[in-house]
Amino acid sequence: MHNTRPIGIFDSGIGGLTVFRSIAGQLPGHDLLYLGDNSRAPYGNRSFNTIHQYTWECVQWLLAQGCPLVILACNTASAKALRTIQQKDLPVTHPDRRVLGVIRPTAEVIGEYTHTGNIGVLGTQGTVASGSYLLEIKKFFPEISVHQQACPLWVPLIESGEYDKPGADHYVKLYLDELLQRSDQIDTILLACTHYPLLQHKIEAHLPEGVKVVAQGDIVAKSLTDYLQRHPEIDQQITRQGTRRFCTTTDDTTDLDQHASMFISEEVEFEFIGQM
Incomplete structure (x- = not known):
């Protein structure tokens, strides 16, 4: 014991x-x-x-x-x-x-990071489908627009140790492109999965200048x-x-x-x- x-x-x-x-x-x-x-x-x-x-x-x-x-x-x-x-x-x-x-403490502060009032949320299928971030962020920052994108292949990439390989870039760019198509005003992206910080350097490399990436730790x-x-x-x-x-x-x-x-x-x- x-x-x-x-x-x-x-x-x-x-x-x-x-x-x-x-x-x-x-x-x-x-x-x-x-x-x-x-x-x-x-x-x-x-x-x-x-x-x-x-x-x-x-x-x-x-x-x-x-x-x-x-x-x-x-x-x-x-x-x-x-x-x-x-x-x-x-x-x-x-x-x-x-x-x-981890959702509520993140929702309480995420609105302080954006200037345009548009936040992107990257998460698993379960997190995105639950709508939890939409609901929680709205409680604290009702004026902010939240755009979600599920990234179902990212966790398997990370758990298998493939996240730092060149092949991961394709799947990083794939989901980021889908997210950014929802709004060209997104200036803050929340990594709504605790695995995703291991991909943060790749995520930032595929984003337009001025877009902030926020991890939860x-x-x-x-x-x-x-x-x-x-x-x-x-x-x-x-x-x-x-x-x-x-x-x-x-x-x-x-x-x-x-x-x-x-x-x-x-x-x-x-x-x-x-x-x-």
Whole structure:
């Protein structure tokens, strides 16, 4: 048993490590536990019920490890499972624990980046189909127009380690062209998937000058820091030994360790916990 009560950080794969990196930078003393459901990734094209089932199973595992708080560092899970978990699952099983997502904190600030009032959102099929960003951004910035584009091939490219190969450029340009055809006024593009920062240099290379690309890691980490300041009853439960633990549902940890180190610029050793 690990004698810690860490912040749990969950993603369907390794993309959530971009959020993990930012949280570790903002809260270096807090213990962190990462879980990637790599054996069942990607989630983006799965049904609402399946995404909820998979996400809740992984959240329950993190809660069983003693996590007082779990961050869904996955836009698809945040869009399709978070509300049910917060409103129906947690109150019954763990009323003293908290699960937070990445969509709301991003929506709260994304409008501050645009000058034209036109934002592009790049995400998985599940995130885009949910309409979550349309609804959440409208709450905080009703005057802004949001243009969405699903990028179903990007997560497989990243999870397979092909994201930095020349062949990835074709698929980056393909989805960007489709997005920019929706409006020539888009001046801000949100990477609404925590995997996508690994493609950011390629994305920026195919965009017109002056278009900003916004990743979520630092936004989510800052929002989490603010949340813990406002909820000391949660923050005080989290242990502070500076531990970092990485877990996965796939037994192919060698390749996973190599790919993961590219996300957070340090060596990572994943533990195989078995399949859910």
